[in-house]
Amino acid sequence: MSKQLGNSPDPLDLIAQYGADGVRVALMLCTSAGNDLMFDESLCEQGRNFCNKIWNAYRLLGTWSVDEAAAQPDHSAKAIEWFESVLNKATAEINDHFGAYRISDAMMAAYKLFWDDFSGWYLEMVKPTWGSPIDGATIRATKRFFERLLELLHPFMPFVTEELWQNIAERKEGESIMFAEQPTELPYDEKMLAEFDLAREVVSAVRNIRAKQNVPNKEQVALEVIADENYHPAYNCVVSKMANLSAITEVSEKNPTAAAFIVKTTEYFVPMSANINVEEEVAKMTKELAHYEGFLKGVLAKLGNERFVANAPAAVVENERNKQRDAEAKIAALKERMAALQN
Amino acid sequence: MELAEKYSPQTIESKWYDYWMEHRMFHSEPDHRTPYTIVIPPPNVTGMLHMGHMLNNTLQDVLIRRARMQGLNACWVPGTDHASIATEAKVVAKLKAEGIEKSDLTREQFLAHAWEWKEKHGGIILKQLRKLGASCDWERTCFTMDDARTEGVIKVFVDLYNKGKIYRGVRMVNWDPSAQTALSDEEVIYKESQGKFYYLRYKVEGSDRSLIVATTRPETILGDSAVCVNPNDPRYADLPEDARVIVPLVGRSVPVIRDEYVDIEFGTGALKVTPAHDVNDYMLGEKYGLETIDIFNPDGTINDKVGLYVGMDRFECRKVIEGDLQATGLLEKTEAYTNNVGYSERTGVAIEPKLSMQWFLSMEELAKPATAAVMEDVIKFVPEKYKNTYRHWMENIKDWCISRQLWWGQRIPAWYLPKGGFVVAENEAEALELARAKSGDSTLTLADLRQDEDVLDTWFSSWLWPISVFDGIRNPDNDEIKYYYPTNDLVTGPDIIFFWVARMIMAGYEWRGERPFNHVYTPVS
Structure with a gap:
């Protein structure tokens, strides 16, 4: 090991530059892929960024004003119920990694838990709208989660977690996160987690449509759904908030003019006409259509060349066929949508 | 407490490390809780921290901090290795730069220089580990050549000699013409x-x-x-x-x-x-x-x-x-x-193969329980792949050349008699007594005896580490060794499985009758 790392930078310089917590995270990251140690200074940057992420998320909580008496919104109650399960499940997973000495994997699990689930989803769900206060029950639950996350992360990044842990609640002199006892086994609801994942997919799909169709996040859109067994209306409050929906309506027929997507088996539609300028949209699609038709022509010419098909490696030919299929599907979808808009 | 707007590791890291130290939060004493123990692979006393140390020590700190948060009585014992040949080479080079040849010095003079060097450069690496956040019980810091550890080494040598496992003989050894000492096959x-x-x-x-x-x-x-x-x-x-x-x-x-x-x-x-x-x-x-x-x-x-x-x-x-x-x-x-x-x-x-008179430790019997412990998973290797390499090495083990023609280290406790023969003893007084008995000459004095010039291989002290850090060689029934031993996890590099890990296992069975640790974790191959 010492030999493989012989030409690495001076560890103390790295600590001075990125902080010990950041360097520790980097060391865990560089061993996570398997046995080979591939140390790269950019990992230290990633480590320090993670410290910053935690720091800034914590500071965000501090910027929210609290109204103890305010009622807890449904979406916050659901979010709390969900994150409790996420956290308990991740804790079990981390314990499992530790049991098998997969220490880098344990850290990666804690890293993703904080970065994706907590910061990317949970905080967004409970975040009060700009200028309004957060209710007492939600902020208390959020701080409790934060504290548990700090405790999970402490062995990997002892300093930043101690600093925030000391700040998040009143502590007596001589207390330390070092002795905050860790829960071993806590219950979690697999069924709820699976259902919630579908709700998250719906949110992602709507966000994709917004990006493609240039619909700003501030502007509300409607969502239609053909309900089936994979549709769980219990999470609509969360989906509505996260995707900024005006309403979620159950329908029985496909909406041909809407942007459609499927999550597992459930079909969803975002009606677009209200949000778009038909003429502009048709003009945009006509241009797009011309591009794909030209592209398809090129691909077909290649595939029409017998020498190419006979001599090129099978994978290359197959790649061209895939391009053909994709282009044909795009063209069909564009034509269908233009026809629907123009009617 | 006001939180800074921007994350600044430089400010918070020293602050919390001082706080932890001030409240002796890394310190452990035996109590009613279940212990969780790690002994640090002791770095060379005059060494500097490199990325390999960083990784291994971060892993040890993660394990020890986690154990502490699980309510276990976590104890991570730090320390350094006197690194006989490496340190002696550094001191020789330093003296040479000052125009002093080792051959111009007496043993005592040279050792005075070596200790001075050790005091000056020793332990820097442990200070560096604090920067990393290592939560070692610094009050327990050991050195493989401090008095307690040295006494343990001498005791073990005498014990093995009396058991007939240590012998002296002319053998073909690996001679290092630069350091002018014999080396073990593994070196x-x-x-x-x-x-x-x-x-x-x-x-x-x-x-x-x-x-x-x-x-x-x-x-x-x-x-x-x-x-x-x-x-x-x-x-x-x-x-x-x-x-x-x-x-x-x-x-x-x-x-x-x-x-x-x-x-x-x-x-x-x-x-x-x-x-x-x-x-x-x-x-x-x-x-x-x-x-x-x-x-x-x-x-x-x-x-x-x-x-x-x-x-x-x-x-x-x-x-x-x-x-x-x-x-x-x-x-x-x-x-x-x-x-x-x-x-x-x-x-x-x-290396020059050279015939010389050396001290050897017979390994075959020592290897038996140590091989079984790993093969029967009493000690688990993580990852398991080193198990077979370990067995192969143990089954083909050769006697260990334990003498080194150096001065920095534990001097071999053998004294030569004026009319031939030698005695092995824990100290001079005992040696004299044995020498008088052996020679039948009660007029012998210490001045008539000549102690062996060689020192012991460094690994002959570090193989006792999991026992010696708790003073379990000198005082085998003390409360600490009984509480903390066997230790839980050993985190080390695969390159020293034979130099160190295997020998610690042998020493564990020889002097404690049980394994020195439960797991050997080698994170990088």
Whole structure:
């Protein structure tokens, strides 16, 4: 090991530059892929960024004003119920990694838990709208989660977690996160987690449509759904908030003019006409259509060349066929949508 | 408490480390809780932190902090290794830069310099570990050469000697001409080297015939005692039974011996035999009662035994001798040849096989329980892949050469009697008592005894580490050793599984009757 790392930078310089917590995270990251140690200074940057992420998320909580008496919104109650399960499940997973000495994997699990689930989803769900206060029950639950996350992360990044842990609640002199006892086994609801994942997919799909169709996040859109067994209306409050929906309506027929997507088996539609300028949209699609038709022509010419098909490696030919299929599907979808808009 | 707007590791890291230290939060004492123990692989006392240490120590800190948060009584014992050969080499180099040769100093003078160096540079690496956040119980910091550990090492040596496991003998050892000490087999690294095969002409006495002998080391002809051929080799079937040949340049007459050890297919089928400088030749020499002519000084220059090339360095001599052989028509030809040459792990110079008087530890019995412990998963290797390598090594274990011709280390507790023989004892008073009894001469005084000049291999102290850090060698029934031993996890590099891990397991069974740790975790291969 010492030999493989012989030409690495001076560890103390790295600590001075990125902080010990950041360097520790980097060391865990560089061993996570398997046995080979591939140390790269950019990992230290990633480590320090993670410290910053935690720091800034914590500071965000501090910027929210609290109204103890305010009622807890449904979406916050659901979010709390969900994150409790996420956290308990991740804790079990981390314990499992530790049991098998997969220490880098344990850290990666804690890293993703904080970065994706907590910061990317949970905080967004409970975040009060700009200028309004957060209710007492939600902020208390959020701080409790934060504290548990700090405790999970402490062995990997002892300093930043101690600093925030000391700040998040009143502590007596001589207390330390070092002795905050860790829960071993806590219950979690697999069924709820699976259902919630579908709700998250719906949110992602709507966000994709917004990006493609240039619909700003501030502007509300409607969502239609053909309900089936994979549709769980219990999470609509969360989906509505996260995707900024005006309403979620159950329908029985496909909406041909809407942007459609499927999550597992459930079909969803975002009606677009209200949000778009038909003429502009048709003009945009006509241009797009011309591009794909030209592209398809090129691909077909290649595939029409017998020498190419006979001599090129099978994978290359197959790649061209895939391009053909994709282009044909795009063209069909564009034509269908233009026809629907123009009617 | 006000939180800073921006994350600034420089500000918070020293603040919290001081807080933890001030409240002695890393300190552990035996109590009613379940212990969780890690002993640090002790870095060289004058070493500096490198990325390998960083990774291993981060992992240890993660494990120990997690254990603490699970309510276990976590104890991570830090310390440093005196690193006999590495430290001595550094001190010698430092003195040389100041114009002082080691040979101009007495043992005491040299050791004073070495301790001064240790005090000045020692322990920097432990301070560096604090920067990393390592939550070691610093109050327990040990050094493999401090008084408690040294007493343990001496006690163990005497114990093994009294059990008949330590013996003294002339053996072929791996000689490091730069450090001028013997090395264990594990301290020799074999590398492919470009060399030449020299075909030399040995004239058969009383005939016009010559034998052509191929060698990679023509300078060693100075120490030749015979030429050996295979009795089934038809090329030499007509040589008389008592044929003798003349060693080129040297003019010495040596016998032609016949042994099936010689490979007929290899080279010319005729082998020069130099018992003092080749392990295989040494065995042939033993078998046929050949003379052993050691031609080298301890620093690798030619000595005055033969009277040729005296004082010349071994590699320089090889070049000169090639020219001389050429000039006298005794060099038939040369061929390019790639062979494996052993180099010293510490000083990087080519190892010289050399006969010398050394102390050895018999390993076979010690290895048995240690092999079983790993094979039966009493001690688990993570990952498991090193289990088989471990077994292979343990099943082919050789006796351990534990003496080193150095000064920095634990001096071998053997005292030589004026009229021959020696005694092994824990201290001078005991040695004198034993010496008087052995010699039957009650007038003997300490001044009549001469203590062995050699020190012990560093691993002979670090193999006791999981026991010695809790003073379990000197005081085997103390509360700490009973509470913290066996330790839980050992986090180390796979490169020292045999040097260190295997030997700690042997020591664990020998002096505690049980494993030193539950898991051996080698994160990087």
